[in-house]
Amino acid sequence: MKLHSIKHILYTLLSVIFLLPTITRAQKTLKPITESDYHLWYDLHLSKLSLNGSWVSYTLSNLEIDSLCIQETKGTKSYRFKDGYGLQFLGDHKAAFGIKNQMVYLDLTSGHMTYYPKKTEFAISDDQTYIFRLEKDTNKLSIIHDRDSDSLTISNVNKYSYDETSDRLAIIIKDSNTYSMEVIALKKGFPKITILAPQKRPILQIGWHPKGKALAYALTSSENSAGFLGYYHFENKTEKHFDPLISNNFPKSHILEPSWEYPFMFSLDGSKIFFAHKRREAVQSSEIPQVWKYTDPFPYKIMNATQGWKNTSHVSVWDVKKNKSLRITDEEFPQAIYKNANNQVLVYNQSTYGFKTHYRNRIDLYGMNLVTGKRTLLIKKYDHSINQLKRSPSGRFLLYGHQGQWWCYDMKKQKKINLTAKYSSPESYKIMMNGLESPVGWNENETAVFMYDKYDLWKVFLDDKTPVRITRGKEKGITYSLINPHIKSETPYVNEQALFFSMTKGLLRGYAYSKNKKNIHTIDFKSFYTERSISSPDGKSIAYTTETNKRPTAIKYFSIQNKKLKTLVQSNPHYKTYQWYHTDTITYSNKHGKRLIGTLRYPIGYQKDSLYPMIVNIYEKKSQFYNDYINPSQYNHSGVNASNLTSKGYFVFLPDIVYEVGEPGFSAVDCIVSGTKAAIKTAAIDPKRIGLTGYSFGGYETMFTITQTHLFTAAAAGAGISSFNWNYVTTEQQIAYRYYMHEDYQFRLKNSLYDDYQGYLDNSPLYHAKNVQTPLLLYAGDKDDHVSYKQSIAFHLALKRLHRENALLIYPGETHSIIAPTHQRDITRKIEQWFGHYLKDESKAGWTP
Known part of the structure; x- marks a missing residue:
């Protein structure tokens, strides 16, 4: 052995010997936890990532602390606001949030803050160019260009609606006892169109054509009217109006009434408008005593409130070109699903099979033709959640789980496709508590669906092409789940160019990504617990929480562009000074x-x-x-x-x-x-x-x-x-x-x-x-x-x-x-x-x- 090697070993041993007392003293200085120390600990909750992932927001809270924090992901700048709440990022460099009785508009780059009354709402255009600020105390709407001085302020604004497709704002103006509506284009000079001249009926709802070509609205009822529907086409500048009472199948006892269950919206092709209505006066029971019937599908409280579906919200559709309406729901088929619909909607009655003895009540699901009004049985005794009935973005396909398998119904060809049988055996499905895990999305031309088995994500084609396995978890016993960015649809188009995944195997947790349809790359995979993960709206970065039984929650950040994993914040840093359990x-x-x-x-x-x-x-x-x-x-x-x-x-x-x-x-x-x-x-x-x-x-x-x-x-x-x-x-x-x-x-x-x-x-x-x-x-x-x-x-x-x-x-x-x-x-x-x-x-x- 060389002399310098022996000297090195001796030096190392002596160093360890001399350091031992120091290490021992350091260990002994760890403090025991007492009840008087409990208040030092706080919860950290991850909230949002900004548009391009440049900023992350999170909250810190216990009975003494309630703070909103904003942290730069690629730098060191950070903000912390006591009693802050409700943050929304406005693009990648602005934010708005509340503090007690004020709203704050923050320039994240300069740190400059502007304060507004509490009842102030902020939003931003889809291209991140214009910021909207509605001061509800004064009914003043300001439209501000984010990069130049171009701005517009409008008074007496009751509410507004933004359409990201056409980049227009519909603005309802209330002046004294009259209501009017203007549409403003978000471009130089803010050109506007008057859609509705001042009149006395409040405007109930606004809906936009899927391609931004037209706008529809509903006016409230009056003593002798159920309300009115209006339509304006921007390209040919045509207007249409419709009184539902002229329709033979519109209930004369009903009025137009907004409903969370049945939103006011266009059909996908823009030819029809769905609108909700309800009885002007609810049917009241005069029964004394209460009558509970063994045939009732629901307890008395529900039966009495709904009165056989007479008192619930219903939905009809207005065919703009034909200028006539068709009633979709009634007391026989009181429920409907019409999101992403064109000429066919789904209707059902949740009480068809009587009272509920299963977690998911069985229903018969029908397709209703909006031209003929004819109903056709699609699924007998459907046994999954209504929320798992998902139409493709184009509206052509319906995904649904039934009898332990996933199916796709082609509305155009009226053909059912067993998706599960295409790529997996029943014992390898990823089973959730109340059924199979839902498909996560479509490819852009809707020729394939992204689905899971027990371990992996698959791309399952609707034709005879061989399914493609995206991840490789089965071989290592790792379960992959897709993290979708900024979902605006129940089953969105999946951006195959940049995908993030969560990973699970026993006590191991982690994250991975793929880029340009290439291999899966692991970001982090260790023994830790993760409560929440989010990806940025542009789909190129991810933030997630990580903690172990010995280390409190931290937030980590990863960007596909620089491929570096970074710890942004570690909560409760004082934990290192206290004794802890094994x-x-x-x-x-x-x-x-x-x-x-x-x-x-x-x-x-x-x-x-x-x-x-x-x-x-x-x-x-x-x-x-x-x-x-x-x-x-x-x-x-x-x-x-x-x-x-x-x-x-x-x-x-x-x-x-x-x-x-x-x-x-x-x-x-x-x-x-x-x-x-x-x-x-x-x-x-x-x-x-x-x-x-x-x-x-x-x-x-x-x-x-x-x-x-x-x-x-x-x-x-x-x-x-x-x-x-x-x-x-x-x-x-x-x-x-x-x-x-x-x-x-x-x-x-x-x-x-x-x-x-x-x-x-x-x-x-x-x-x-x-x-x-x-x-x-x-x-x-x-x-x-x-x-x-x-x-x-x-x-x-x-x-x-x-x-x-x-x-x-x-x-x-x-x-x-x-x-x-x-x-x-x-x-x-x-x-x-x-x-x-x-x-x-x-x-x-x-x-x-």
Whole structure:
């Protein structure tokens, strides 16, 4: 060995020896977390990227901090505004947002700020050239050129509508008691056209031709009129007007009425206008007493309000060229979908098959021809969400999921295509909680759809071409999901030149991109948790959050142009000065040999030669939160905070739970007990000091578990169900039956109560209350309509009669989550006091029995 190499080794060893005391001192200087430190931690939430990704916005919040932040992505400039809210980027160098009672217009480059009244709205033209500012207190609209002095101010503006296709503004002017409308072109001199001269009817709605060639509007009704429709064509300067009452099929009792369900809009070809209408006076029931009929598809509250669909909004269509209208919805077919439609819309009746026993109610879906009015059955007993019925941007194709597969219906050829069968086998679909994951978009000429299997994104052609797999996740067990930028359509055209993806494999998370249809490049792929990711509107950059169980949330940024991953902000930088807990995974199996994962968080300052208490926190699957960084806090909607507990000497265990259909309670107990026993064997956990807690469905699981095992020393259950039998025959906020929740949803009982009465009893905690030996804290809100607080009262009364140790907390005004900060703090403290007494021999709190 060469002499200089020996000297180098000796020097290194000496350096380490001399540095050891320094390292040890540094480790010992880490501070313990106390309740007085909790206020230092805050939440970071990623909000938006500007047009070209030059700026990112995010918020910082806790009870003491509420700040809006704007950060430069390619430089170091940043802004922070206390009590800022509602930010919108205006192009890439301007922004508008609110602060208390003001609106702020900010030049991001210079930092110059202009203040306006709170009721001021900002927007920007599609080419980012003109900024619109409407001061609603003074009804003044300003149109400002972003790069020169060209501007226009208009007074008495009631509202306006911008059309990005034609680059025009329609402006409604209210002067005294009259209303008029002008259209202004966004070009030099702002040339304008008067569409509607001053008249006394308010203008209800404005709609734009898909290609910007025309404009339509609706005027309000009067005592003798249902309202009027108007139309103006910019190229040939023609005007048309229409009185719906002249149509034979327009209900004489109806008036034009805006509806969120049925927006005022043109057909795709611009030849027709869809408009909503409603009864002038709602039908009122004079029934005393209330009459609840077994044939009713909805609870009485809905039946009484809708009166057999008589009182709901309806939609008709005006054929501008023929100057006549056609009614689309009626009491037989009261629902319609017409987005991206030309001559055919979709109609259905959501109560065709009676009351709801499945998560998605079955419907018969019809196509309605807008020329003939004829309805044709398209899908019998459609069994997916209405929101998953998606027409292509051109309107020709309809995508829908049915009986476990994805289909495409060609409106032109009246032909169905089984998309799923083209590229995948059923066992490899990517399954979501309530069905197959939706297709994500189309190629630009609508010859192919982008879809998922279990791992990858595919380009599936409508003809006989072989499907193309875009990603290569299957070989490595990685699941890819597309991140769409700035979606303006339900199923948009996918820009194949620049794609961003999220990546998932077990505890690993990451992001990737492809450019110009070439290989997939990984940006970041590690063990971390990500809450949110966004891509810039131009589709060339991405920002996302990342955190681990030891590091708080950070925001990272990546641009396809420079291909560099950059950390923009790290929240809670003081975390490095505090002691923190260690997190590990526990593997175990249920009685069927199914391998499961649990997350075990160690007490801070853990010493393996001491025994520690453990609290098991349950709710279905929890392993996805392995890398979730939990800010210590006294304000928690469920009352449980792992960071609080680990700082107070507890292990916290989160087991994964899998279920058997028909046996939700027993299968949960199997997983919870198996996981808990595996955790006890892993570390220095005292088997005589084990707590159990859960909220909502976890509250139910907690109650049921302590009826089946005496493994747990104490328990706390929030907002849980104690009796499936009783819950089955109640309503959700008096607007929906709960049958489906038991037969086809989270409760997983499969059959109706009357086909498996004993099964409902067997899986209900109330039925086994006499077995409880574990002291139980129950809590709920008295305004909870999702899980009635009376379920907690029932279990409390059962345990009371049996002389079992328990306490019940009812929080006034709270719904299914504890929201009020005073109540959050109270339940957090009381749960810690409850477990502190039973698991750590602390003195009983004064409120406990």
